[in-house]
Amino acid sequence: MVSSVSRNELKDALDPLIDALIESDKTVSVLKGTAVPLGADSWFRIPMAASLISKGRNVEQLRVEENCLKEAVADVHKPSYDDYYYLRWLRAREFDVAKAETMMRKNIAFRKKIGADTILENYVVPELVDKCYPRGYIGPDKEGCPVRYMPFKNLDLRGFAYSVKKSDVLKFLTYIFEYDIKEMEELSKKTGKGLEALPY
Numbered sequence: 001m002v003s004s005v006s007r008n009e010l011k012d013a014l015d016p017l018i019d020a021l022i023e024s025d026k027t028v029s030v031l032k033g034t035a036v037p038l039g040a041d042s043w044f045r046i047p048m049a050a051s052l053i054s055k056g057r058n059v060e061q062l063r064v065e066e067n068c069l070k071e072a073v074a075d076v077h078k079p080s081y082d083d084y085y086y087l088r089w090l091r092a093r094e095f096d097v098a099k100a101e102t103m104m105r106k107n108i109a110f111r112k113k114i115g116a117d118t119i120l121e122n123y124v125v126p127e128l129v130d131k132c133y134p135r136g137y138i139g140p141d142k143e144g145c146p147v148r149y150m151p152f153k154n155l156d157l158r159g160f161a162y163s164v165k166k167s168d169v170l171k172f173l174t175y176i177f178e179y180d181i182k183e184m185e186e187l188s189k190k191t192g193k194g195l196e197a198l199p200y
């Protein structure tokens with residue numbers, strides 16, 4: 001999306017397309033604004049819908065591919081995995097179900113290895129990382145996405161790299177990203193917008 005186009009301008013541009021799709025019965029009912037319901041328990045966001053529809057995909061194709069991925073990873077399914085979650089994996093691998101499954105399984109294995117699912121509850125930032133790693137949270141941007149800054153200008157990267165373990169930095173960054181994702185999900189619920197960006 002071009003930065004000079006506001007959400008309202010995008011919404012106004014998409015409304016006729018969405019109305020035409022509803023009338024032609026090639027898509028599901030649309031809640032105009034920032035989200036499109038695909039199922040009773042999930043939301044399919046307008047930025048993704050616009051992207052996928054503009055690439056010639058229709059909802060029936062998306063449903064078939066999504067169901068194939070769900071069946072392929074049924075052994076690792078969690079209740080928090082909604083339609084939007086599966087569609088993000090498919091989109092990341094250009095709707096190749098096998099590649100999406102491989103990528104998803106690798107991600108789940110990595111998250112389990114590093115403890116990402118519980119990191120917000122039980123992680124304590126090492127003192128040296130806390131003191132030396134430059135970071136700050138600004139708050140939401142004009143679109144509502146959380147913004148974090150990391151000014152590395154005055155950080156002695158070589159000294160920092162020799163002073164801390166790589167695993168400590170990786171775990172710390174995972175903690176930061178998980179915190180920001182949680183913040184983004186809360187802001188999405190609060191604002192009613194389907195936020196997908198984490199500006200750094």
